[in-house]
Amino acid sequence: MKNITFPKAIPIVLLIVVLSCLNACPTMHFKAIAPPPPAGKLRVAVLTITGNGGPSGWGLPHKEWSGVVVNMVGEYLQDTGIYTVVSTEDVDYAVGSQTLSADEYWWLKNDRALIKQYGKALYADYAMIISRQASDFDARKTHYYKYDIKFINVTTGSLYSAFDHLKHIRGNTAKNIEIVTKEIFPSLYKKIFYEAKGDLLATAMSKGRLMPAEEIKKPGTPETETVIAPPSPPKALAKKSPPTPDIYSADKRNKFEKRLEKDLQNKTTGTDKTKLVVYDFNANEQLQVASLVLSEALREELFRLGNFLLVNRENMVQVMSELRLQQSGLVDEKQVVRLGKWLAANEAVTGMFTQFGNSYILQAKRTDITKMSTLGFGTLKCKAGQEEELLASLPDLARKLAGWEK
Numbered sequence: 001m002k003n004i005t006f007p008k009a010i011p012i013v014l015l016i017v018v019l020s021c022l023n024a025c026p027t028m029h030f031k032a033i034a035p036p037p038p039a040g041k042l043r044v045a046v047l048t049i050t051g052n053g054g055p056s057g058w059g060l061p062h063k064e065w066s067g068v069v070v071n072m073v074g075e076y077l078q079d080t081g082i083y084t085v086v087s088t089e090d091v092d093y094a095v096g097s098q099t100l101s102a103d104e105y106w107w108l109k110n111d112r113a114l115i116k117q118y119g120k121a122l123y124a125d126y127a128m129i130i131s132r133q134a135s136d137f138d139a140r141k142t143h144y145y146k147y148d149i150k151f152i153n154v155t156t157g158s159l160y161s162a163f164d165h166l167k168h169i170r171g172n173t174a175k176n177i178e179i180v181t182k183e184i185f186p187s188l189y190k191k192i193f194y195e196a197k198g199d200l201l202a203t204a205m206s207k208g209r210l211m212p213a214e215e216i217k218k219p220g221t222p223e224t225e226t227v228i229a230p231p232s233p234p235k236a237l238a239k240k241s242p243p244t245p246d247i248y249s250a251d252k253r254n255k256f257e258k259r260l261e262k263d264l265q266n267k268t269t270g271t272d273k274t275k276l277v278v279y280d281f282n283a284n285e286q287l288q289v290a291s292l293v294l295s296e297a298l299r300e301e302l303f304r305l306g307n308f309l310l311v312n313r314e315n316m317v318q319v320m321s322e323l324r325l326q327q328s329g330l331v332d333e334k335q336v337v338r339l340g341k342w343l344a345a346n347e348a349v350t351g352m353f354t355q356f357g358n359s360y361i362l363q364a365k366r367t368d369i370t371k372m373s374t375l376g377f378g379t380l381k382c383k384a385g386q387e388e389e390l391l392a393s394l395p396d397l398a399r400k401l402a403g404w405e406k
Contacts, residue, residue: 030094030121040208040289042200044077045086045124046070054134056143059173069130072181076189077128079317081280081292082200086122094121112157119154125203127152130185135165143168147180149188151196158199162191190300197297198388204290205387211286277311277345278302279336281362282352290387291353294362297391298349301398308402311343319343340369347375349401358384366401376401 036043048069050062058065067088074085095118119127128151135144148163164184169175193200278299283291296313303310319342340348351364359381366376378400382389399405 030118031096032121033090033093033123036123038211039084040204040211040285041084042082042125042203042207042289043086043123044083044126044128045091045119045122046073046077046128046130047091049129049131051131051133054143054145056134056168058132059176065132065177068177069181069185073128073130073185076185079314080296081317082204082289082296086124090122094118112152112159115152116154116157119152124154125207127154145176147184147188149185149192151192153199153203156199158196160192160196160199162188162195164188193296194300197293198391201290201293201297201387201391204293205287208286208288208290273307273309274347275311275343275345276302276308276347276349276366277316277340277343278313278349279316279339279351280313281364282350283354287353287355287360294353294390294394295351297394298364298398301394302349302401304395305398305402305404308347311345316343336367337369337372345369355384360384360387360390362390362397364397364401366403376403 048062048066050058050065060068070088077083077085115127115129119125128149131148131150133146133148135146144165144167146163146165149161151160152158164187166176166179166184278295280295281291299310299313302308316339319339336348336350340346346369347366348369349364349366351362353360353362355361360383362380364378365374367373368375378397380390380393380397396405
């Protein structure tokens with residue numbers, strides 16, 4: 001038998017490696033869906049991955065778990081007002097039969113080129129990959145699961161991620177799911193948002209500029225009274241709400257307001273911090289999503305100061321939804337007082353985000369709800385194309401609103 005010299009062996013080794021990769025790494029193809037109508041909201045495609053379940057296995061099979069998680073995440077993201085979520089029907093159409101097994105999601109873990117291809121087929125701005133994997137035992141042989149979220153900009157490939165662990169509650173699948181959906185995901189999303197807010201703002205501004213002129217609406221004219229509007233048709237993935245209370249008569253509405261105020265006060269833990277509600281900034285349709293990103297970023301900065309107990313935006317939206325209140329143009333003082341009372345808040349932050357010539361201006365003020373006196377005020381300004389300066393200046397704006405700086 002002839003000895004094969006090292007230089008001659010190199011092509012053989014390379015051929016073996018290539019053939020192995022071809023066998024182990026199947027080519028993925030995606031079918032493009034029909035283009036969605038132009039919109040300012042950021043379009044997100046959500047996918048789930050189930051890894052090894054460890055000795056305890058999974059109480060809920062991947063398909064059922066994926067359905068629960070995708071539905072919950074879709075509701076959560078859409079409730080922020082920033083996102084619209086790609087439907088599961090569109091995802092199934094784009095990926096086709098390539099998703100028969102959870103193992104076939106291997107390409108999502110490391111191959112950003114495929115993720116970009118996948119996102120483009122769905123006309124998505126971002127892909128959110130949610131995975132679960134059995135983790136190691138601790139010293140007491142307690143079983144933990146690792147939950148990981150990767151948030152990827154489909155165009156640039158920028159990756160933002162966060163993870164947490166869940167102590168497995170044996171025999172209680174419902175409780176495990178509740179912890180994941182009610183505690184772990186919201187916490188991980190907040191971490192990702194804080195890391196990706198610059199990316200989100202840039203994408204929102206870019207999409208806003210591309211909106212057709214006929215799609216752009218001016219900010220709603222503030223009302224002098226709280227507006228009770230007729231129920232609107234339910235949105236996709238919208239949460240099922242209890243029957244709308246009959247609040248159209250003054251007497252019944254007053255009773256409803258008192259009950260709502262009492263319920264919210266009961267949920268407030270004992271603290272000496274001032275309870276503050278930060279309303280979404282007023283903006284036209286072109287800047288609406290960008291204004292929501294800035295509103296949420298300011299909430300985070302005010303929270304970090306440690307002086308305030310912030311009303312969750314979810315609670316604010318829920319109250320407005322139950323009362324059928326208009327959510328645009330909420331700058332009228334009577335609305336601020338009434339909603340603040342319902343939310344058991346002492347103070348409120350309102351503001352607006354607008355364009356003036358070649359500049360963008362963000363104004364915000366903090367108001368004592370009971371006295372209707374201004375406690376803090378601030379203005380930020382940047383040139384078009386330099387919107388990241390607004391985010392960089394938000395900590396200073398938060399300190400001005402809190403009265404720390406003049």
